[in-house]
Amino acid sequence: MAVLHAWRAARVTPLGELHAPPRMTAALVRLVVQVVLVASLWNGLYAHAGPTAGLSRDQAVSYAVLAVLASRLRELDQYAGRDTVLQHMHFGTIVYWYLRPLPPARYHALRALGEQVYGAAWALAGYAVCLATGVVRPPESALVAGVFVVSLLLGQLVLYFVMLLLDQMCFWTLRNNAAMLILVFAQNLLSGVYAPLWFFPGWFRAMSAFLPFQATLSVPLSLYVGRIRPADAAGQLAIQAAWAVLLFLLTRFLWRRAARRVISQGG
Amino acid sequence: MHAVRTAWRITRLNIRAQMEYRVEFLLNIAIGAIWQVSVIVFATVLLARFSGMGGWDSSEVLLIPATRMLAHGLFVLFLGRMHGIGRFVQEGKIDIYLVRPLPVHRQVQLEYFPTNAIGDLTVAAGLMAGALGRSHLDWTAGRVTYLVVCLIGGMLLEAALFTAVACASLRFPAAGYWGRWLEELLGTFGSYPLNVLPKAVGGLLTFGLPLAFVAYFPAAVLTGHGHDTGVPYWLAAASPLLGVLAYLAARLLWRWSLDHYTGVNG
Numbered sequence: 001m002a003v004l005h006a007w008r009a010a011r012v013t014p015l016g017e018l019h020a021p022p023r024m025t026a027a028l029v030r031l032v033v034q035v036v037l038v039a040s041l042w043n044g045l046y047a048h049a050g051p052t053a054g055l056s057r058d059q060a061v062s063y064a065v066l067a068v069l070a071s072r073l074r075e076l077d078q079y080a081g082r083d084t085v086l087q088h089m090h091f092g093t094i095v096y097w098y099l100r101p102l103p104p105a106r107y108h109a110l111r112a113l114g115e116q117v118y119g120a121a122w123a124l125a126g127y128a129v130c131l132a133t134g135v136v137r138p139p140e141s142a143l144v145a146g147v148f149v150v151s152l153l154l155g156q157l158v159l160y161f162v163m164l165l166l167d168q169m170c171f172w173t174l175r176n177n178a179a180m181l182i183l184v185f186a187q188n189l190l191s192g193v194y195a196p197l198w199f200f201p202g203w204f205r206a207m208s209a210f211l212p213f214q215a216t217l218s219v220p221l222s223l224y225v226g227r228i229r230p231a232d233a234a235g236q237l238a239i240q241a242a243w244a245v246l247l248f249l250l251t252r253f254l255w256r257r258a259a260r261r262v263i264s265q266g267g
Numbered sequence: 268m269h270a271v272r273t274a275w276r277i278t279r280l281n282i283r284a285q286m287e288y289r290v291e292f293l294l295n296i297a298i299g300a301i302w303q304v305s306v307i308v309f310a311t312v313l314l315a316r317f318s319g320m321g322g323w324d325s326s327e328v329l330l331i332p333a334t335r336m337l338a339h340g341l342f343v344l345f346l347g348r349m350h351g352i353g354r355f356v357q358e359g360k361i362d363i364y365l366v367r368p369l370p371v372h373r374q375v376q377l378e379y380f381p382t383n384a385i386g387d388l389t390v391a392a393g394l395m396a397g398a399l400g401r402s403h404l405d406w407t408a409g410r411v412t413y414l415v416v417c418l419i420g421g422m423l424l425e426a427a428l429f430t431a432v433a434c435a436s437l438r439f440p441a442a443g444y445w446g447r448w449l450e451e452l453l454g455t456f457g458s459y460p461l462n463v464l465p466k467a468v469g470g471l472l473t474f475g476l477p478l479a480f481v482a483y484f485p486a487a488v489l490t491g492h493g494h495d496t497g498v499p500y501w502l503a504a505a506s507p508l509l510g511v512l513a514y515l516a517a518r519l520l521w522r523w524s525l526d527h528y529t530g531v532n533g
Contacts, residue, residue, distance in 0.1 A: 023441050030448050037456060037468060044463035045317045052316050173290065181298045185305050194309045194455075199316050 009107055010114030012083070017118065031072060031126055038064045039135050053198040059225040062136045063196050066221050069123045069130070070152075071193060083111070085167040089174050098262055105255045108167070112160050140226055147233045151220035154240035159216040161247030162187070168251065171258035186211075192218035198227060212247065215240040273369070274377060281380035292382055299343070299386025302454075303336050307394060310458050321460035326401040327490040332458040333398040334414070335482035336391035338421025339453070344384035346426040348376045349433040350450075353443035356436060362530050371525055372518075410489060417485035420507025424481050425453065427513035434517075434524035449476075457481055462495065469497060477513070480506040 046057035088094035190213035435442035484503035
């Protein structure tokens, strides 16, 4: 029964997407164009340059294209379905989350899981095409591939908790639009979506080492392209796992505190 | 004159409304600034690692993001509310606008005050000052005038693109998705010389999505690279005019789309 509930909650957003063909077409066009543009940019930049910041041309192109594909993992439009915490706060419907047989924390996690699995299908299909066309290099060995997958899963877990923190912020501030945009920026910049972190000055990389963002994307992608050797992977995976545990405990605590703030106006 | 007075009164009320949530107000200013800083970071990291990008020196390249960001800041301040049309349709606001005695377009623009534009414009002005300070060009009255005209042209071109997306949103509210992507594309690919890209891709960003006309071509003309852009010099130089024409066309499209608007309830 619990599995059935989980399945029903997890598939809500993907089903919404499947019933909106224009949005799916848009997602496909956007993904293709973005991959072509990013690959062209990095190939163009490396046209007159050798290895830079420890990354060869192939490594930089693979990193940048994989970053585009990974960004598909969490790009579903919950806003269109009016099921973001922000919207529930605005319309006062957050109280329903507390009246259902499914606890809000689990509902939130299941929705995110469904979105991420759906996004992963897109990312995998894109990866297969990029691999077949030679845009992205395959991992050096089965060991690298295995470590990359583990690291990517941990990274997605960290990313989920960071996004959850922002959602939970709504319980105290009612609105999180501004904070969400700042977070998206910080996430893109500090996880290496704009440009691989290896291109940034030393002080910048030292600062980002103390934040959870690089654990979301920079670490798995650096492992994939070989910028972090498999021998050094254990330490990086441990840091990712530590962030996941720390953020899990913090968000669990906040769910409890948030529940005390929900009141149903009008009795 | 009456219209300007009304718009100013509504704007003042909007600013007061935004200041009701003080933290959100300050965060919004910060967002505008931070969003633009990301563009600067991207451009400077690339400039530091790959000097002489596309045959341009770094002071010349800086003029591209500076022009684009300033044009973008002006767009956000004066014409930027087009982003929210999909949401306005879903919430039934367009239907309300239609029965009020002000043009719908103006009501959309006066829906709220774009606090983030303050941050946008502050950072953009700072970058422009930096770019002009590092520039080796002789900034004659003619060059300065051309730069100002290009900023207005860039603003109108960006407004035209977002107005076109807004027209689509009137029919398909989910089209706002394209708007977010457009903003991202303008931010990333509008900030450096497009001649580093393969010709086909550069052509796509010139004739498919006229991103090159916002800042790349104007900066190329100003810095003497106008003959190496892959398009005739006159076309690159006429970028501001293209902005005006595109905006007029977009407003016609807006009027047509509004005439065919059927509302959320059919």
